[in-house]
Amino acid sequence: MKVLIASDSHGLTHELTNLVERYRDDVQLFIHCGDSELPGSSEEMTSFHAVKGNCDSPSSGYPDDLIKTVGGFKLFVTHGHLYNIKMSPVNLLYKAEETGADIVCFGHTHHAVTFQEGKKIFINPGSLRLPRGMNEKTYVICEINNDKKEVNVNYFNQNGEPVESLSKKYVLA
Numbered sequence: 001m002k003v004l005i006a007s008d009s010h011g012l013t014h015e016l017t018n019l020v021e022r023y024r025d026d027v028q029l030f031i032h033c034g035d036s037e038l039p040g041s042s043e044e045m046t047s048f049h050a051v052k053g054n055c056d057s058p059s060s061g062y063p064d065d066l067i068k069t070v071g072g073f074k075l076f077v078t079h080g081h082l083y084n085i086k087m088s089p090v091n092l093l094y095k096a097e098e099t100g101a102d103i104v105c106f107g108h109t110h111h112a113v114t115f116q117e118g119k120k121i122f123i124n125p126g127s128l129r130l131p132r133g134m135n136e137k138t139y140v141i142c143e144i145n146n147d148k149k150e151v152n153v154n155y156f157n158q159n160g161e162p163v164e165s166l167s168k169k170y171v172l173a
Contacts, residue, residue, distance in 0.1 A: 002023075002028055003075070007032065007034060007127060008034070008128065008129060009036050011036075016032075016048070019139065023141070028070070029049065031050070031075070032045065034062070034107050034108070035053030038060075049066060051065060051066055053108065064079075071145070074103070075103045075105060076099050089122060102121065103122075107124060110127040110131055111133045112125060112126030112131065112134065112163075114168050121153070121170050150170065150171055153167060
């Protein structure tokens with residue numbers, strides 16, 4: 001199973017449409033980790049399972065958090081601002097424990113990063129509009145193989161080119 005994860009697009013429309021068109025036949029789930037700054041009913045967001053970020057309108061129609069099960073793995077999706085992610089991942093780790101999540105998808109910091117804490121994988125796809133800590137505008141395609149208990153977190157720039165330096169493979173045995 002493949003999941004496309006994007007975040008912090010801050011009003012971009014063409015880029016979101018391009019992602020859906022590019023991966024429509026290859027990805028089973030599209031996730032947006034907040035700060036799209038678009039209404040949930042907008043055409044650009046209809047393919048995405050999205051959460052509300054701190055820059056999204058209260059009337060956007062997005063939940064603060066959501067949980068999806070993909071390929072036998074439970075994904076917890078949030079923007080991160082409600083868990084003080086800019087200070088520490090600890091609150092998000094506690095929430096992952098509480099929800100039983102295997103993979104935590106978040107945004108807010110605009111820093112593209114993935115890491116593992118215990119048996120939990122954390123993924124911040126970076127920002128499609130305003131990356132921090134690097135020049136690449138990024139998103140992630142997460143490949144989940146439940147049989148092998150493998151999760152491949154593959155980063156790409158806005159042109160669909162791999163960003164190997166950020167990509168990682170995890171084995172959850």
